Amino acid sequence: MTPPTAVDTLIEARWVVPVEPAGMVLEHYAVAIRDGRIIDLLPIDQARQRYTATEHVSLEEHVLVPGLVNAHTHAAMTLLRGFADDLPLMAWLTEAIWPTEREHVSPDFVRDGTRLAAAEMLRGGITCAQDMYFYPDSAAEAFSEAGMRAVLSLPVMEFPTRYAADADDYLRKGLAVRDRWSDHPLLSFALGPHAPYSVSDSSFERIVALSQELDCPVHTHLHETQAEIEDSLRQHGMRPLERLERLGLLGPGLSVAHAVHLTDGEIRLLAERNVGVIHNPTSNMKLASGIAPITQMLDAGVTIGLGTDGAASNNRLDLWQEMRQASLLAKVASRRADALPAHRALRMATLDGARSLGLDDRIGSIETGKEADLCAISLANIDFQPCYNPVSHLVYVVDRHAVSDVWVAGKPRVRSHSLLQFNNIALQQISRSWQNSLC
Amino acid sequence: MTPPTAVDTLIEARWVVPVEPAGMVLEHYAVAIRDGRIIDLLPIDQARQRYTATEHVSLEEHVLVPGLVNAHTHAAMTLLRGFADDLPLMAWLTEAIWPTEREHVSPDFVRDGTRLAAAEMLRGGITCAQDMYFYPDSAAEAFSEAGMRAVLSLPVMEFPTRYAADADDYLRKGLAVRDRWSDHPLLSFALGPHAPYSVSDSSFERIVALSQELDCPVHTHLHETQAEIEDSLRQHGMRPLERLERLGLLGPGLSVAHAVHLTDGEIRLLAERNVGVIHNPTSNMKLASGIAPITQMLDAGVTIGLGTDGAASNNRLDLWQEMRQASLLAKVASRRADALPAHRALRMATLDGARSLGLDDRIGSIETGKEADLCAISLANIDFQPCYNPVSHLVYVVDRHAVSDVWVAGKPRVRSHSLLQFNNIALQQISRSWQNSLC
Numbered sequence: 001m002t003p004p005t006a007v008d009t010l011i012e013a014r015w016v017v018p019v020e021p022a023g024m025v026l027e028h029y030a031v032a033i034r035d036g037r038i039i040d041l042l043p044i045d046q047a048r049q050r051y052t053a054t055e056h057v058s059l060e061e062h063v064l065v066p067g068l069v070n071a072h073t074h075a076a077m078t079l080l081r082g083f084a085d086d087l088p089l090m091a092w093l094t095e096a097i098w099p100t101e102r103e104h105v106s107p108d109f110v111r112d113g114t115r116l117a118a119a120e121m122l123r124g125g126i127t128c129a130q131d132m133y134f135y136p137d138s139a140a141e142a143f144s145e146a147g148m149r150a151v152l153s154l155p156v157m158e159f160p161t162r163y164a165a166d167a168d169d170y171l172r173k174g175l176a177v178r179d180r181w182s183d184h185p186l187l188s189f190a191l192g193p194h195a196p197y198s199v200s201d202s203s204f205e206r207i208v209a210l211s212q213e214l215d216c217p218v219h220t221h222l223h224e225t226q227a228e229i230e231d232s233l234r235q236h237g238m239r240p241l242e243r244l245e246r247l248g249l250l251g252p253g254l255s256v257a258h259a260v261h262l263t264d265g266e267i268r269l270l271a272e273r274n275v276g277v278i279h280n281p282t283s284n285m286k287l288a289s290g291i292a293p294i295t296q297m298l299d300a301g302v303t304i305g306l307g308t309d310g311a312a313s314n315n316r317l318d319l320w321q322e323m324r325q326a327s328l329l330a331k332v333a334s335r336r337a338d339a340l341p342a343h344r345a346l347r348m349a350t351l352d353g354a355r356s357l358g359l360d361d362r363i364g365s366i367e368t369g370k371e372a373d374l375c376a377i378s379l380a381n382i383d384f385q386p387c388y389n390p391v392s393h394l395v396y397v398v399d400r401h402a403v404s405d406v407w408v409a410g411k412p413r414v415r416s417h418s419l420l421q422f423n424n425i426a427l428q429q430i431s432r433s434w435q436n437s438l439c
Numbered sequence: 440m441t442p443p444t445a446v447d448t449l450i451e452a453r454w455v456v457p458v459e460p461a462g463m464v465l466e467h468y469a470v471a472i473r474d475g476r477i478i479d480l481l482p483i484d485q486a487r488q489r490y491t492a493t494e495h496v497s498l499e500e501h502v503l504v505p506g507l508v509n510a511h512t513h514a515a516m517t518l519l520r521g522f523a524d525d526l527p528l529m530a531w532l533t534e535a536i537w538p539t540e541r542e543h544v545s546p547d548f549v550r551d552g553t554r555l556a557a558a559e560m561l562r563g564g565i566t567c568a569q570d571m572y573f574y575p576d577s578a579a580e581a582f583s584e585a586g587m588r589a590v591l592s593l594p595v596m597e598f599p600t601r602y603a604a605d606a607d608d609y610l611r612k613g614l615a616v617r618d619r620w621s622d623h624p625l626l627s628f629a630l631g632p633h634a635p636y637s638v639s640d641s642s643f644e645r646i647v648a649l650s651q652e653l654d655c656p657v658h659t660h661l662h663e664t665q666a667e668i669e670d671s672l673r674q675h676g677m678r679p680l681e682r683l684e685r686l687g688l689l690g691p692g693l694s695v696a697h698a699v700h701l702t703d704g705e706i707r708l709l710a711e712r713n714v715g716v717i718h719n720p721t722s723n724m725k726l727a728s729g730i731a732p733i734t735q736m737l738d739a740g741v742t743i744g745l746g747t748d749g750a751a752s753n754n755r756l757d758l759w760q761e762m763r764q765a766s767l768l769a770k771v772a773s774r775r776a777d778a779l780p781a782h783r784a785l786r787m788a789t790l791d792g793a794r795s796l797g798l799d800d801r802i803g804s805i806e807t808g809k810e811a812d813l814c815a816i817s818l819a820n821i822d823f824q825p826c827y828n829p830v831s832h833l834v835y836v837v838d839r840h841a842v843s844d845v846w847v848a849g850k851p852r853v854r855s856h857s858l859l860q861f862n863n864i865a866l867q868q869i870s871r872s873w874q875n876s877l878c
Binding site: 119315316331335341388434439 | 518520522524525526531555559562721726728729730753755767768770773774777778780822824825828832836838840863866871873874878
């Protein structure tokens with residue numbers, strides 16, 4: 001008989017949903033973790049024979065899934081949660097959000113807001129976020145402190161802010177941040193031209209060149225509102241997506257947030273070029289932007305991840321809500337109750353989100369060799385009974401408060417519903433202090 | 440100085456949102472309760488001088504709102520939560536739900552399923568539900584045991600089930616249940632013709648006569664799907680709403696669930712006749728029925744309450760979710776971010792729901808003289824920080840797990856997040872036993 005192998009952590013769960021292979025639900029399975037990676041996935045009884053673990057976790061009424069990937073957010077805007085609601089989009093931006101940002105956004109604002117966001121996301125099972133905001137250096141500090149994986153999308157726009165004077169200045173500052181954190185195991189970077197309406201052709205060209213030179217992905221907002229498209233037609237004589245195509249942006253290294261308004265030809269183009277689309281259903285509803293044609297994009301083979309957008313337009317960083325919303329919205333928009341079934345919604349929130357960020361070789365599913373970003377959900381709550389199908393419950397029934405344990409690269413970040421990296425009192429004080437200064 | 444008056448309960452809260460007057464948020468207010476009724480609403484410091492209370496409750500980080508009204512549900516279907524999902528509507532009904540109901544629905548099924556539902560609803564702040572299901576006697580037992588307010592809508596349809604043989608039999612059995620429980624302070628009754636497609640003209644005529652004779656409201660499903668309307672055009676040569684109008688159903692005593700597909704003329708008719716509409720946004724999305732024209736109905740002055748529908752098509756009995764969903768859906772459907780603002784969504788879930796059931800003289804707002812159906816939500820959770828506007832948070836941020844305390848007619852039903860009338864282990868056993876027999 002072979003002696004057992006030593007591992008760091010052995011997690012046993014009532015159900016494991018690895019996401020890949022698609023549709024699979026494993027009962028009474030265990031995940032073995034060593035050096036931050038998944039080294040085995042096997043039945044509990046076999047795992048107990050084969051491995052001895054430094055830490056042994058037994059999750060008897062839980063589903064273990066890959067950590068969720070929030071593929072589009074503006075983390076620091078957590079400080080503006082519910083700051084202004086129920087306003088027409090332009091009034092919301094020009095009278096509430098932008099003036100407040102102009103006055104208050106600073107390195108401290110971003111560090112503190114991102115701390116709150118990382119705490120909220122981790123406790124809700126999100127192990128990786130793609131963030132886009134000013135002062136990414138401060139965001140990097142907060143994500144690093146939280147022990148959370150993040151893709152920091154380095155903002156570029158033409159107009160000046162307290163953070164940077166012009167597109168060159170944004171790029172220079174962003175690339176310096178990228179250099180500073182290049183060795184961090186959980187942080188990676190994307191170039192983040194804000195949107196076609198806020199970035200010039202020449203800046204986009206520079207970004208294309210840099211992304212090739214540095215092998216760096218690109219993230220932008222695209223076709224969020226009908227007005228954005230009409231403005232582009234007036235100003236550039238073409239729709240924003242066509243403009244990005246001509247400028248050479250489209251490819252597997254590009255992820256675009258929103259993509260609410262698309263022609264059939266545009267959907268085909270996104271699929272052909274392997275552009276990742278990030279669907280933000282709650283934000284698109286709350287800002288009345290429209291309903292993205294998710295069913296058509298899925299049929300065409302577009303990779304679709306999910307995002308919460310910022311807390312100012314959602315108002316929560318909750319990917320369980322987005323999964324449910326994506327599924328419900330796809331059903332009602334396509335008039336097909338079988339559109340976007342539960343397994344597929346979970347895949348969007350994990351593996352497809354990771355793919356849209358170019359991280360699917362490292363995270364997004366529970367497979368041997370991948371980094372151990374994991375999330376356990378307790379189904380013990382009486383409000384979740386009965387349970388005929390745990391994956392249906394993950395999408396249609398549970399709340400983020402059911403998340404009990406979270407690991408990032410094998411390290412525990414939430415244990416029995418408690419966040420390990422931050423303490424609640426400190427977070428409350430941070431929030432209260434900013435609220436007082438913003439009011 | 441006047442000596443203090445004795446009351447049963449004095450509840451002090453950081454915020455009180457009485458719903459009527461519309462838009463009001465009171466800070467540091469207290470509610471005084473005697474004999475199950477609200478006898479005063481006043482600032483905390485005045486309340487402490489004016490009243491001595493047997494029970495004194497201090498809610499320092501909470502919002503106190505009227506208990507939520509779930510104006511359309513099939514409570515016992517909680518036992519079929521997630522039993523079948525992601526199926527086209529007719530396959531879902533004919534292959535999954537109806538055969539299971541035929542085989543399993545019994546007085547015990549209804550009593551146990553309604554217990555689970557009442558527990559879920561109370562813990563989530565719902566103090567009153569309009570229920571429609573077979574064996575209403577068993578549902579009445581469960582609601583009575585739970586100490587929850589309910590309108591039991593007595594089902595009537597033409598086709599036979601284990602419960603009843605034909606429309607006359609349904610009516611006879613239903614009226615007997617009404618007689619049996621007529622003295623119960625929390626239970627009231629409606630006649631419940633299931634839907635225009637399952638009830639004949641002559642049964643509707645009999646129901647109209649009975650409702651007038653007994654002064655009893657009527658509740659039915661209406662215009663849930665486009666197919667229902669097309670079938671009616673084929674079979675009756677008119678749309679279902681026109682048929683109900685000709686049969687004399689339309690009036691303030693009628694509440695209709697769904698109303699997804701409506702012409703402008705139909706919206707005007709619903710407003711003119713003071714018909715209550717119950718909007719079930721999650722169910723309408725999940726079954727791909729469509730998006731009800733809520734903004735247009737509100738503009739026309741239609742009274743709109745909110746419902747969860749049954750757990751088989753939602754899959755939760757969570758009116759916070761329905762509030763958020765109603766608001767988000769109204770915004771995206773109307774392309775106006777200012778559609779259905781937070782205060783209005785809260786009003787739908789409380790006072791307007793009560794009005795649709797004809798109960799707005801007794802419940803639905805925190806006003807002197809009304810019965811003390813109340814719900815307290817804790818905003819202490821760090822995921823809810825910062826909080827610039829508590830009513831925005833109620834709709835866009837909080838989950839039902841934030842509900843800390845619930846009273847029905849002045850009696851505590853949930854205290855510090857714990858349900859008082861049921862114990863969790865018993866509920867788990869009930870659920871497990873039914874799950875085993877249904878699988």
